[in-house]
Amino acid sequence: MTLITDVRLRRVLDSRGNPTVEADVLTESGGFGRAAAPSGASTGEYEAVERPPGEAIAAAREHAVPRLVGEAYAGNQREVDALLHAADGTDDFSKLGANSAVAISMAAAKAGADVLGAPLFQHLGGTFRGENFPIPLGNVVGGGEHAADATDIQEFLAAPVGAPSVEDAVFANAAVHAAIADLLAERDHPCGKGDEGAWAPSIDDEEAFEIVDEAVSAVEDEVGFEIGFGLDVAGAELYDADSGTYEFSDTTRDTDEQIAYIADLVEEYDLVYVEDPLDEDDYEAFADLTDRVGDQTLICGDDLFVTNTDRLREGIEQDAANSILIKPNQIGTLTDAFDAIELATANGYDSVVSHRSGETEDTTIAHLAVATDAPFIKTGAVGGERTAKLNELIRIADDAT
Template sequence: METIIDEIYALEILDSRGNPTLRVYVELLDGTKAYASVPSGASTGQNEALELRDNKKRYGGKGVLKAVNNVNTTIANALIGMDATKQKDIDYSMIELDGTENKSKLGANAILGVSMAVAKAAAKSLNLPLYQYLGGTNAVRIPVPCMNILNGGEHADNSVDFQEFMLVPHGAPTFAEGLRYVAETFHSLKGILKKRKLATSVGDEGGFAPDCESNEAAIELIIEGIKKAGYKPGKDLSIAVDNAANSFCTNLKDNYNLIWSGKGKMTSDEIIDLAGEWLDKYPIILWEDPLAEKDYKGFKKFTKKYGDKIEVVGDDIFVTNTKYIKDGIKKNLANSCLIKLNQIGTVTESIEAVRMCRDAGWRYFLSHRSGETEDTFLADFAVAMDGGHLKTGSACRGERIAKYNRLLEIEHELGERAEYRWD
C-alpha cells in the first residue's frame, strides 16, 4: 500500500521559550513527507505523561537527545512497514512498546511527535486537509478563540496570581470577525497600559504581564480595553479565567498562598467565594482550574455552585487522561475538560478523551502549551473535534498567530459550510 510508513526520524529543535523539543519526520512509500513539532508545558499536572529530558549539562538539562534517539531507533524499527492510516494501531503500538503508565520509557514527547507526524502524512497522502482526515466531512465548526490577553502566575514575572485572563469573542458572527474583536481589544489594552505607565511586555503566551494592584484589577483593565475598542462586555466579548491553582497551592490540596500579589493565604472556600463575587460583577463565562488538582472537595463545591452558570474546566486534575476524566464525571468535579495533546501523548488518546467528555454531556476545551512551536496541528485538531472553543495564546508571537492564521484558512476553505458558535 502507498500509505505504508517507509521512514521515521527526529531532530532536536527549539520551542518558543528557547528550550529543546522534538520535530519528527515521517515519509511514506508513495513519497509523501510530513513533520510535526511537539509543544511543552510550564504549568503541569502531576499525572501528565512524562516529557523525556536528558538531564545533562547541555541546555541546562533540558535536552531531548534521548527522546530523539528513541524515535530514530526503537520507535522507527517498530513502525516502519505499518499503514499510516491506521492511527489507533500505530499509537497503541507505541504505548505497548513503552510499557509504562506515563510513557516514561520512550517519552511522551517522542511518542506524540510520531503520532502527529503520522496523522499529517496520512492526510497528505489521501489529499485531505488534516481536520477532515481526523474529523470527517462534517468537521465544519471553527472554534471560538479564547485569547490570552493578560498573564500572571508562572507565565509572567508580575504581581498577578491567576495565570490567564482570556477574551472570548462569542458575539462575533464568524471566526475572522471574532479574531478581529480580540486583536483590536488587545491593542486597545496596550494603549491603556502605556497611558498608565504599566508594562506592555508579554508573557510566555503573548498576553500582557503588567504589575497590577490586585488580581481583580487585571479584569478591570480588560473590561476597560473591551469598551475602548468599541465592544460591549458580555455581549460581544466575555472573559475566561485560568487560575492554574496548582501554582499557588503548596500541598496541592487546599492550602492556597497568593504569593505574587501578596494577598497571602486563602482557603478553598475563600477562593470559591471570591469567584462568586467576580461572577456577579464581571462577564466571566469560563473558569479553568479554579482549585488545585487534588482539591476534589473544592472542585466539586465550585462546580455545584457555579456549574449551571459557567463552564468549569479541569486541566491539571484530569490531564487529558480518560482514567481521571471518568472519575471526574462520576464525582461531578467539573463540567468540562481541557484537552492537551502532549498531556497524554498520542492523537488517539486525545480523541478518546474528547469522546468520553462528549458522551457524558461535558464540554471540552482544546489547548496549546506555553512552550509552543509554529506547528499548526492543534488548529486542525480543534476543528476535527468540534469542541467549539480553543485557546492558543494572544494576538502576538508567531507560534500563536500561526494557529489563528490556519483557522482563517480553514474557515475560508469551508466557505458557507463553516460554523461559528459558542454553545
C-alpha cells in the same frame, strides 16, 4: 499506500528558545508529515512525562521507529498510537518521552492526510467536519508561571462568544490585546509579554480585572458582538499542600474561601470560563464550585484532568466540572486526546483544545479542534507560534488549505 517507510527525529527550537522534538513521517507513496511537540511550564502533576529532547529522540529511535517503519500505516492513527504505547510500555510515556510520542503521532496523522490529499481536520474528523469552528480564547494578560512579577492568576482570556465567524473572533481577541496595551500605558504600567504573548504587567489581580473588563467592553462596542472573558487560575500553582491554602501575593485563602472568591468573580465579571480554579487533587472542591456556578460559566479542568480519560471519568462521576482542556502532549498521542474529547462530549462536557506555553509553528491543534467539533480553542492572541494556529483556523474556514 500509507505504509510508513521512515520516521526522522530532530531537535528544534520552541518559542521559549528551548529544544523540543520534531518528527517527520514518510510513507511508501510519498506521503509526508511533520510535527513538533509543545511544552508546558505550569504542568500538571499527572501529565505524561516529557523527557529531555535528546534522550526522548534516542529512546524513540531505539524502541518506536523499528516498530513503525515497514510495519504501520500512517492512515491508521489508532494503530500508530497503539504501537507507540507498545514501544513505550509504561502508562505515562516515561520511556519514550511524551514529547517524542506526540511528535510522531501528529506527524503520522499529517502524513496520512497528505496521502489522501485531504486537509488534516478532514482526515481526523471525516468529510462532514469543517462547518463549525471553535471560539478562540485569547490570553491577553497573564503571569503565574508564564511571567515573573506579574499577576497571580496565570491567564486572563478574551472570549468572543458572539463572534459571527472565526475570523471575527481572532481579530477581536487581537483588538482586546491592543486595547489593553493602551490602558496599561494610560495607567503607567509599561510591561513586556509572558510566554504566551499576553501582557505581563506588574499589577495585582484586582487591577487586571478592571483593565481586562474595560478593554473587553470597549472592543465589544466597536465590533458589535458579545465578548466575554475568562481565566486560567492555574490553582495548583497557587496551592500549598502543607498548609492547605492558596497563596496569593497579598492574601491567603483556604479552600472554602477560594471557592467563594471564584464564585464572586464569576458573578461580578460575568466570567464565561474558569480553568483550574482549584488544586489538581481536589475533585471535591471543584464539584462544590461547579454546583454553585456551573450553570453560569464553564469550569474547566486542565491540571485536574490532564487529557486523561481515567481522570475525566472520575470528574464526571463527581460532577467536578463541565469542561475539559485538551492538550495532546499531556497524554502523548492524538488517539488518547481524541478519546478524551469523545468521552467529554458524551457526558455533556465542553472541550477546549489547547496550546502549551512553549510552542512551535505546528498547527495540529487547530485541525484537531475542527475535526472534533470542539466548541473552544485556547491558543493565545498574538505571537508567531500562536498566530500560526489562529491563521490556520481562518484558512480552514476559508477553505484555503
